[in-house]
Amino acid sequence: MSIPLNYYIVLSMILFSLGIAGVTTRRNPILIFMSIELMLNAVNLSLIAFGRYLGDAGGQMLTIFVMAVAAAEVSVGLGILIAIFRTKDNVDVDVLNGLKG
């Protein structure tokens, strides 16, 4: 007995919403970043489920792209955050308040 497509999609939507909630409520950039990763993985789940159900390789292919891109983003993002940590000794987003007007 196979699990219906809807279950996957609903699960992925729940994960995605959890990710959004994390991004909007967390103050620590690392945690925000982890929430974003959760969102990306929710997307991956839905892509694979759709691909499997449609019998189309496109979904899996896109998933691999997403993983590669996420890796690139992580490296750049962590670089930026470490640079901030060096100058401010704190990576809380509340300290990112120098630019306003």
Next chain:
Amino acid sequence: MNELILVIVALPLIAAVIASLVHEKSAKSISIIGSAIACLLSILGITTGGTIDRGFHHVFNAPWLPKLGLMFSFGLDGMSSLLVLLTTFLTVIAVIVIPAPKNAVRAYYLSILVAGALTNVAFASLNILLFYIAFEAALIPVLIAIGMFGGGDRSKAAIQFFVFTVIGSLLLLSAIIGLRIATGTFDYLTLHDLVAAGAVDPSLLRWFAIASFIAFATKAAVVPLHAWLGRAYINTPTGMLLLLSGAMAKLGVYGLIRFTLPLGGDFAESLVPLIVTLGAVSVVYGAFVAAAQTDIKAVIAFSSISHMGYIVIGAVVGDDAARSGSVLQMLNHGITTGALFICCDFISRYRGSRQVTALGGIWSDSPLFSRLLLLFTFSSVALPLTNGFVGEFLILLGAFHKFPYQTAIASAGAIGSAVYMLWMIQRSIYGGSKSDASKVISLGVSERSVLLALALMIIGIGVAPSPLLAIASDNGHKVGAAMQPEVK
């Protein structure tokens, strides 16, 4: 001679470019030569000639951006040729009489000549988008002149003036685009025919009427859209003020006659009582506010709201005599107010103040100047035998039988204004001098001749107005001659 208007527009522009390149000393003479030739040429514009198309002569067409429907199409009728003449004339005397600020002579002349040229493009344009472009682009030199060479409050005055007038014209732009989408053309004559034939959606015309009325009423400073005027006029350098009050404010009334009424359809007709009422309110309001001023420049500025109120009434009542009077009065107002502002500039330059309370003694010090000033004031309050009388009389005559109450209110306002103006001039020129620092106002040859010429015009038009009236009566209603029977 179809290129006449091109030459009239181009000459001051060429002069402006040359003047901004040469040494400061020769900038003035080059500006005078360029604008004077343009002024002489615009006399030719009054005479019928060149290609004639539906009531317009000297019709000229050349593509600019044909894809957008933007063409260099020009044409003159009596009204526009008189206004072009007025603009070029005011440009010349502004350059001759008013000295440029010392530190930026070239920029000053550049702004005046460009403003005059763009105003002329607007007056002569038969392409409604071209009209709009000139209408709005002409604001830039005025903005620069107010902001760079204006009085103490110049920065605020410049921004306020610009924002107010541009908001009005943005509405106009939306209506113009609407017309273009509905009819596929920006050409005034085609639009006129289409509207007259009832081929355009009335709701669009209603929007056009409202939007264009707001734009033009702002320009003509009709109450309650006059708020920019006071600060702007008081802070504008006199040279530019001649153009701004004398010529560019007329663009508003011109727009009402040329565009709002013919292209606004039935709804524009139904707006007329409102416009006349606002005009009457302007007359009274201007008189009251002027009476509260002690700065003579402010008095002239606010009395200008009164006069424009009259002109607007005459322009819209739909009576031939009143409309001709209104066109004539535009000319008169340009000449008279210009002359008054020039006098005001002399007073503040020699006496060091424009406050009525600080003046006095001019009558005995400078007899010629005082007598001329008195004459200009007579003209401003429309005493018989001056030009102002003819215009206002025709407007009242035409308006009275259609809108008796409004006209009565307007006349009462005019009388109040007259009394105050005369009293103010009396206080500022008679009696003894109240300031020690004051110098005697001595006029140079060119200044004297310009003021005398203005005086001659005032009396000339006042005594024998008929030739000008004949030209002024050719004010656009012939365009639709096929549709509406021509009244005698």
Next chain:
Amino acid sequence: MNFGDIHAAGAPILMAVGGCVVLLTDLASKRSATRKFGTFLAILFCIASMVCSYTLGGQLRTAFSNGIAVEGLVVTMQILLAAIAAITIVASSEILQSFHLPKGEYRALILLASAGAMVLVQSLDLVNAFVGIEIMSVAFYVLAGYRRAQAASEEAGAKYFLMGAFVSAILLFGIALIYGSVGLAMKANGLELPQGYSFTNIVTISKAIHQVPGFGTSPLFLLGAVMLIGSLMFKAGVAPFHMVAPDVYQGAPAPIAGFLATTSKVAAFTILMRFFTILAGADTGAAINVVVIGLALLSIIVGNTGAANQKSIKRLFGYSSVAHGGYIVLGLLASLGTESQAAAITAVTFYIVAYAITTIGSFAVVAWLGKDGEDADAISAYRGLGKRNLGAAITLGIFLLSLSGIPLTVGFLTKLGVFMALLSAGGTWVAVVALIGSAIGLYAYLRVISEMFFVDSTQQETSSTDGASKLVAVSAATLVIVMGVFPSQALLPSFEASVTAPPVSGDEVK
């Protein structure tokens, strides 16, 4: 794959290769020797990329299994992107020098970001679009935070990165939902996947929209489309995702800010334009229209009011870019109507090109007037500029007048075009709100003009030596006037090419 495919994707390939070559040359040689050579090399690749785009002509051609499509519009935008990259590299050489920032990486990043933007512009498959947008964005994050020693720049980078990554995830979910909904709908209705196209291809989506009844209003698709449109709008800096744009532009050095503002808009709006062409005339209910109108008006209002009382001129330009994004979205809105589509695409293309020139020029003035490696950012620094440096004041004045849409500058024609398209699509009240917004914006720009020309100041003459920025600013100002008076001579040839060959719609596979 064949030579034709490579040629069609040549422009981004050249930029990406250029990025790698510049980086490697920089590594392999001594700093002082590569300074001029690196710039030369980078410019060379930009020019090669332009030439490659140009030789493609206005003909529609697809390549890489229909993953990309090139026609006049794409060619125009790719040339524009390469030009922006080249100008940015030239204009920022002196500012980098005074900041003591590494140049090799900088040039490589600019080239790579442009390569990503070009991929995005030419992609026909949403997968390609995603890859392109990520290549562009990752380079952007680094560029925004490029001046590591300065807290503002670092903060701009971090904010841009966090928001950007978040939005990328939303974009991706949008793509996933579209992928699933298209697949499910075609399967349920027994439609064949067009030969050689994937489910994420815009052509396939178009087929689903136009052939499956009720598909355009199905919740799964609409959710996906709204997420896709919304996140692309963020990349273009449109409200309500605008919070980052002013921060980033204020924090980043001026030439980089100009680069970020223009490249992101050019790329995101072009792909949006293509996505909108398949929605035109389709029954998608009111949802997409409402979202687009809402975003556009919000941007115009937020951008113009935000600009009104700024102390920092780069922030002002940031808000102004939000507002202009709103006007471009209005043009896109008009492209949803089948009748106004052609006019709208023309107007949007022209708007994007004109906006790019104006913005690059404005930021170049900010760099030009900078002192000791600091941008002239405070608006109070412009007080009395007309007396101190008339040329710079007039140049900036031209840009400000163009941004406020005054006739005889290109800004007027762009606004005219968008409003004409919008009104012919029937968006009367939308146009009126937009007009009110631009009146508010007018005040913001006038305030700077007033500071420059109308207020006296005792500040000393600024002794600026940034010749490159000056050159860029003055030539951009000249273009703004020339295009405002005679657009036909300056731009129309390339620009008409994009109009005669409208972007791919689903028509050919119906």
